[in-house]
Each structure stands twice: as structure tokens, then as C-alpha cells.
Amino acid sequence: MTASRTRPRTREASVPRATRPARRAIAPRSSAGFAGGAGSALSLSGCSSLGTGRLSPGPGPAAKERTRGGGSVFPAAHTPGVAREKNDPGAAPATRLALAQRALWEAEDVVALGPPGADVARLGVGAAWIPDAHERAAAKGVAVGGVAYAGAHEVALTYLPKGTRRRDYVLALACSVAPRVALVGAKKGGIKPGKKALAQRGTIRATAAGAHCQIVVADVEQVEAPALERWESRFEVEGLEMVSLPGTFAAGRLDEGTARLLEVLELPETGRLLDVGCGAGVLACVAKRRRPGLEVVASDADDFAVESTRRSAAANELAVEAMGSDVYANVPGRFDVIVTNPPFHRGVGTEYGTARRIAREAPTKLRRGGTLWMVANHFLPWGEVLEESFAEVERVHAGRRFKVWRATGARG
Numbered sequence: 001m002t003a004s005r006t007r008p009r010t011r012e013a014s015v016p017r018a019t020r021p022a023r024r025a026i027a028p029r030s031s032a033g034f035a036g037g038a039g040s041a042l043s044l045s046g047c048s049s050l051g052t053g054r055l056s057p058g059p060g061p062a063a064k065e066r067t068r069g070g071g072s073v074f075p076a077a078h079t080p081g082v083a084r085e086k087n088d089p090g091a092a093p094a095t096r097l098a099l100a101q102r103a104l105w106e107a108e109d110v111v112a113l114g115p116p117g118a119d120v121a122r123l124g125v126g127a128a129w130i131p132d133a134h135e136r137a138a139a140k141g142v143a144v145g146g147v148a149y150a151g152a153h154e155v156a157l158t159y160l161p162k163g164t165r166r167r168d169y170v171l172a173l174a175c176s177v178a179p180r181v182a183l184v185g186a187k188k189g190g191i192k193p194g195k196k197a198l199a200q201r202g203t204i205r206a207t208a209a210g211a212h213c214q215i216v217v218a219d220v221e222q223v224e225a226p227a228l229e230r231w232e233s234r235f236e237v238e239g240l241e242m243v244s245l246p247g248t249f250a251a252g253r254l255d256e257g258t259a260r261l262l263e264v265l266e267l268p269e270t271g272r273l274l275d276v277g278c279g280a281g282v283l284a285c286v287a288k289r290r291r292p293g294l295e296v297v298a299s300d301a302d303d304f305a306v307e308s309t310r311r312s313a314a315a316n317e318l319a320v321e322a323m324g325s326d327v328y329a330n331v332p333g334r335f336d337v338i339v340t341n342p343p344f345h346r347g348v349g350t351e352y353g354t355a356r357r358i359a360r361e362a363p364t365k366l367r368r369g370g371t372l373w374m375v376a377n378h379f380l381p382w383g384e385v386l387e388e389s390f391a392e393v394e395r396v397h398a399g400r401r402f403k404v405w406r407a408t409g410a411r412g
């Protein structure tokens with residue numbers, strides 16, 4: 001260890017437009033059958049946007065029955081003015097393509113499954129992503145997982161998630177809720193292999209491209225809702241059993257940067273600790289195991305990560321509170337210690353904005369005398385960013401690949 005001070009154009013569909021699919025008979029399922037089952041906090045919201053909506057005026061009997069079955073966790077964001085726009089310049093490219101090609105997937109009853117950032121609400125078929133969907137659902141006493149899936153839908157409009165395992169999980173989910181799946185995603189985000197994966201589940205009936213994205217519509221074999229437990233990866237860190245759900249950071253192993261941070265991390269016996277961007281909860285769980293007197297909170301913008309952390313904590317009987325949050329937005333109170341291995345990717349691109357916010361806004365979440373610990377790839381300039389917000393910034397590890405920073409004396 002070293003220590004040193006520093007200062008669309010949208011093309012037409014390539015095959016004929018889809019017509020409304022005939023509804024298939026699908027056996028009813030209980031909510032317990034979905035995504036982890038009853039008692040599991042992870043819902044289909046883990047996808048993470050989710051909503052259902054009718055695209056024709058007025059609900060029919062089937063929709064009414066579904067609503068009675070549980071009510072929606074997600075407030076209806078049916079905004080016809082927006083939904084009817086062919087091209088919404090404010091929408092993300094995948095959403096723009098979906099809007100431009102809505103004839104391919106439009107049906108009486110559409111469920112939308114989207115990752116964070118997919119502005120499902122613009123499609124008029126659902127609500128925008130809610131980071132704390134689990135908490136809201138729990139507060140309302142709604143059985144998460146049974147909401148959008150308490151009946152069969154005609155079409156599952158599905159945003160392609162990042163990562164093969166999450167894609168496969170989300171496709172299985174989509175195929176469990178609708179006989180027709182419309183998969184939309186960026187060309188650089190893996191839509192080609194996504195199309196192949198979809199083709200294995202049924203018959204491709206239409207494709208269209210635009211805005212550097214593609215939409216693929218297939219009639220699929222209906223499957224049972226995938227049991228999330230079967231999609232877990234487990235790995236060990238300091239004798240703890242960590243649980244990682246599909247697409248959660250580090251894919252079922254200890255990340256090297258996280259390991260470096262754990263080697264040098266110094267913790268108080270008591271006080272409050274926040275692991276921001278917690279992934280599977282490695283930092284949070286190890287901190288709680290090392291210092292049982294600490295109150296440990298973990299947060300992540302990704303529902304799969306939040307649920308992974310909950311499962312990791314439960315597997316080791318550790319009291320760690322995990323919550324969905326964009327950086328500090330939903331995290332209440334201040335902390336004596338903040339630990340982070342911040343993200344620097346979004347989708348397939350590099351993104352430093354979140355790490356910068358974690359560093360810059362940390363003073364607003366730290367108690368007097370509190371410390372921020374941060375690990376990053378050696379080439380990232382976080383030392384200088386931290387110096388803007390902290391009086392004391394120390395590089396406590398400088399290895400070939402990673403640096404670890406300790407910052408105290410929050411300014412402001």
C-alpha cells in the first residue's frame with residue numbers, strides 16, 4: 001500500500017406490418033409465480049421500468065379484472081398526447097424508434113418492460129422508472145410481481161437490457177407475459193444477438209430500424225415466469241456468501257477494485273455507513289460483518305442490484321438496509337462513512353457523470369468529520385475532483401490498475 005497526498009431517420013419496416021395478434025389462451029398464474037415469488041422484493045420492476053397500458057380508448061373487461069386482482073404499483077401515465085406523437089424528439093433513440101414503428105406492436109393490451117432510462121411513459125403504455133418501486137409497493141401492501149402479470153397481455157414491448165444474462169432473463173419474462181414480444185434496442189447495444197435470442201423463442205414476424213436502433217417483433221412460445229432464484233450467481237467474499245442477480249455488477253465474482261478498497265478500508269466501530277452504487281452489496285456486507293456496531297445502508301439505481309444486496313445480506317443474516325436511489329436522491333440522513341466503487345459505464349458507453357456526482361455531493365451526505373472512500377481505475381482523475389469538495393484528500397492505494405482515495409474535511 002502506498003500513501004501520498006495530492007492535490008432517425010426511421011426506415012420502413014422490412015416486412016409487412018403486424019396485425020393485432022389473436023389472443024392465446026394462457027393459464028392464469030398467481031403472483032407468487034413471478035420473479036422470485038411472494039415475499040421477494042424484486043418485481044418485474046427489476047427490469048426496471050414497467051407498466052401496462054391500453055392503447056385503445058376505455059378499458060375492456062379483461063383489463064378491469066386485472067386491476068381488481070392487485071392494482072398497479074405504477075401510476076398510470078397514459079398521456080395520449082405524447083403517446084400519439086410519431087416522433088418525439090425528447091425521447092431516447094430506442095423509444096423514438098418504438099414510437100415511429102408503433103404499428104408493429106400496437107395492440108389493445110401492451111406491457112412495457114424497460115431498463116432504467118428507458119422512457120416508457122412516452123410510449124403511453126406505462127409509467128416512468130421508479131427507483132424505489134419496491135419500497136412503494138411494500139408500503140402499499142401490494143404483492144410486487146403480481147401486478148402487471150396477473151393476466152396475459154397481448155404484446156410485451158421490451159427494451160433490450162445490457163448483458164447477456166439479464167437479456168435472457170428479461171426475454172424469458174417477456175415470453176411469460178405475452179405471446180408476442182417486440183424487442184427494441186440499440187445496434188451497438190447488442191440488438192443483433194438479441195434478435196437471435198428472440199428467434200430461438202419463436203417466429204420473427206417484423207423488423208424495422210432507425211435512430212441507430214432496431215425493433216424486432218416475434219410471436220413466441222409462452223413459458224412459465226422464470227424463477228429468479230435459478231438466475232442467481234453466488235460467490236464468496238471474506239467468508240460471506242454474496243448473491244448476484246442477472247446483470248448485476250461483476251457478474252458473480254469479487255471485483256478487483258472492490259478488493260483493493262476492502263484491503264485499505266478503515267472503519268469506525270459505530271456510526272452510519274453508506275455504500276453508494278452497492279451492486280451485489282459486497283462493501284456493505286463486509287463492512288457490517290467487520291463492524292457489527294455500524295448502521296449500514298446500501299443504495300443503487302438498478303433494482304437488480306438492490307435486490308442482490310438484500311439477498312446477500314439475508315444469506316449472511318446481516319442487517320443491511322438496501323434501497324433504490326439515483327446517487328443520494330432517495331437516501332435519508334447523513335453518514336459517518338461513505339464507501340463507493342462508482343460506475344463509469346452506461347450501456348456500452350463510458351460515463352463519468354455519476355462518479356463525479358458521488359464525489360461532489362458527498363459533503364451534503366456526510367456528518368461532520370465524515371469520510372468518503374472511493375476506488376477507481378488508475379487513470380481516472382478523481383483526486384482533483386475530490387479536492388474541490390474536501391480539505392484532505394489522500395491516495396491510500398496506488399496500484400497498477402486501481403487507486404483508492406480517502407477524503408475528509410468536507411467543504412460547505
Ligand SMILES: C[S@@+](CC[C@H](N)C(=O)[O-])C[C@H]1O[C@@H](n2cnc3c(N)ncnc32)[C@H](O)[C@@H]1O
Pocket residue numbers: 248249250255258276277278279280281282283299300301302305325326327340341342343344354
Ligand atoms: C462499479 S459497480 C460497483 C458495485 C459494488 N459496489 C461493488 O463494489 O461490487 C457500480 C454500481 O453503481 C450503480 N449505479 C450506476 N448508476 C448509478 C446511479 N446513478 N446511482 C446509484 N448507483 C448507480 C450500478 O448499478 C453498479 O451496481
